[in-house]
Ligand SMILES: Nc1ncnc2c1ncn2[C@@H]1O[C@H](COP(=O)(O)OP(=O)(O)OP(=O)(O)O)[C@@H](O)[C@H]1O
């Protein structure tokens with residue numbers, strides 16, 4: 001197991017290097033002179049030259065990459081060309097907002113998805129099962145920005161909302177506030193698709209496991225049906241679900257852009273969009289890099305936990 | 317035979333599967349009995365209903381399966397009338413079962429010890445520590461080396477033979493009165509097969525168990541069983557003690573099975589497999605189910621189903637030849653293979 005973890009850690013090194021190369025190339029892949037683009041069409045040549053100098057764009061590419069990598073490794077993500085603040089600080093302020101959003105949404109997904117999936121599996125081919133699966137299919141097919149817009153509309157239009165629910169609508173300008181209710185709509189928006197995926201996965205996994213020989217063995221021992229389903233079967237059925245949950249969480253970290261925009265949440269997604277709009281390349285590079293590294297790390301954890309849970313996999 | 321001497325008596329058991337294509341009568345009027353402390357072999361081709369009979373005894377049938385009628389008397393009580401809770405107390409405690417597939421019959425996410433301890437804790441109410449000691453003792457009993465270490469291992473760390481020993485340890489951990497072994501050695505290689513059979517026999521004597529041994533290997537029957545029930549298409553066609561069955565098989569199907577077995581005691585040019593195949597459950601013959609394949613079949617056989625009839629030694633047969641109504645050659649000899657080839 002330790003050997004596996006070490007090997008898996010080593011394997012992420014080339015992946016992370018690849019990520020830095022891609023992120024570094026971002027600036028050079030767009031057609032035209034990045035300094036000119038940052039400065040704007042009409043900017044005087046002296047200003048463009050200044051930007052070029054500041055970003056080190058005059059050095060040969062490999063030197064530029066070396067500097068970039070060195071800076072990244074030491075935690076220096078450069079400086080925003082708009083706010084002149086360090087990119088790391090810009091991201092730091094928004095990072096936890098997005099992580100929190102992703103964590104809450106994942107918790108919602110897991111909670112709803114597991115319950116729905118287990119109920120569906122235990123009652124398979126009944127009306128309950130069919131109903132749950134139809135809702136899940138719906139939840140899965142809905143684009144989440146659309147769901148977000150619908151939720152806002154349902155809550156906002158018609159003024160039927162009682163006083164106590166008003167905070168649902170007060171979107172925030174930065175970070176999370178003091179009222180948990182403000183979190184609910186965006187979390188529902190982000191968590192619904194995940195809940196649907198987890199519900200479907202749990203159901204099919206449970207149904208597969210419940211027909212296995214070892215379940216019959218458990219019954220033949222005189223184990224209560226409740227224990228057979230919620231221990232013998234569920235413990236096996238959850239192994240593939242763990243992977244899905246992890247991947248879902250990883251996807252959420254990078255997938256909050258539209259939801260953050262709709263609900264005016266100042267997270268990483270919004271930061272990226274604003275930076276793109278303002279052609280603030282260092283910030284774009286920084287956010288993409290942070291999200292990618294997070295994604296790789298989450299996948300690594302998923303892999304290790306999957307291996308840990310699934311003792312059936314040959315360790316060689 | 318007096319019923320109190322029988323640990324198990326099955327009467328006219330009928331079990332069906334209700335599928336989209338209609339009712340599949342997997343077990344259709346099975347009757348036999350098992351005297352206490354003895355071993356009965358259930359033999360028959362694939363699909364004859366052996367496993368379904370066994371699962372019916374423990375009421376462990378999977379979804380579209382359902383027991384339609386008959387009686388299963390265990391220690392004199394008809395357990396078909398038992399509630400689910402009463403059945404749970406019997407399972408793994410009074411009657412245990414081991415299965416054909418040792419590779420998949422153990423839960424991969426629990427240790428061997430946890431799986432043995434589970435039945436001990438359910439049925440004997442021991443605490444964790446006591447149950448673990450008992451689990452180690454059981455592993456020792458079934459001949460697993462260094463049981464103190466094995467007890468904490470997961471199934472994937474064990475070979476097929478070892479896993480089947482663990483299954484036996486689970487099955488015997490609560491001193492059951494009866495063990496049902498559904499083809500316990502089919503998936504194992506030959507030397508391991510012999511070891512497992514020896515183990516079952518040895519523990520049977522030690523613990524004074526009755527055993528129901530399901531197999532399609534007549535060699536296994538000859539070695540381990542006291543009685544044999546031969547099943548064909550969901551019914552018992554012949555039941556007798558093992559010596560009588562091998563010396564003087566009476567049902568044409570039994571004769572066919574024995575002829576398809578390699579024998580060392582007589583000279584034999586080649587094996588004679590039974591012609592034809594098992595009838596489809598959707599298209600059962602009206603009369604004797606073996607009639608389409610039987611070299612002796614007559615009009616009577618094709619028209620009506622013979623009853624299972626017992627003689628004074630309680631040897632039972634389901635075949636018209638042994639009845640007064642028999643309308644074929646009165647001198648018929650089921651052992652005459654010339655006649656078989658001529659007619660069949
Ligand atoms: N789940 C099921 N659905 C429908 N029919 C079934 C089902 N399970 C078993 N059957 C029917 O029951 C019959 C008997 O099956 P059973 O498993 O008892 O055979 P068997 O004698 O144990 O054969 P084998 O030697 O292959 O184990 C089969 O021929 C099949 O038609």
Ligand code: SF4
Pocket residue numbers: 567568569604605606607608610611612613614617618622634635636637
């Ligand atoms: S009843 Fe007739 S068909 Fe059936 S086994 Fe006997 S002789 Fe053959």
Ligand SMILES: [Mg+2]
Pocket residue numbers: 366367368498
């Ligand atoms: Mg079988």
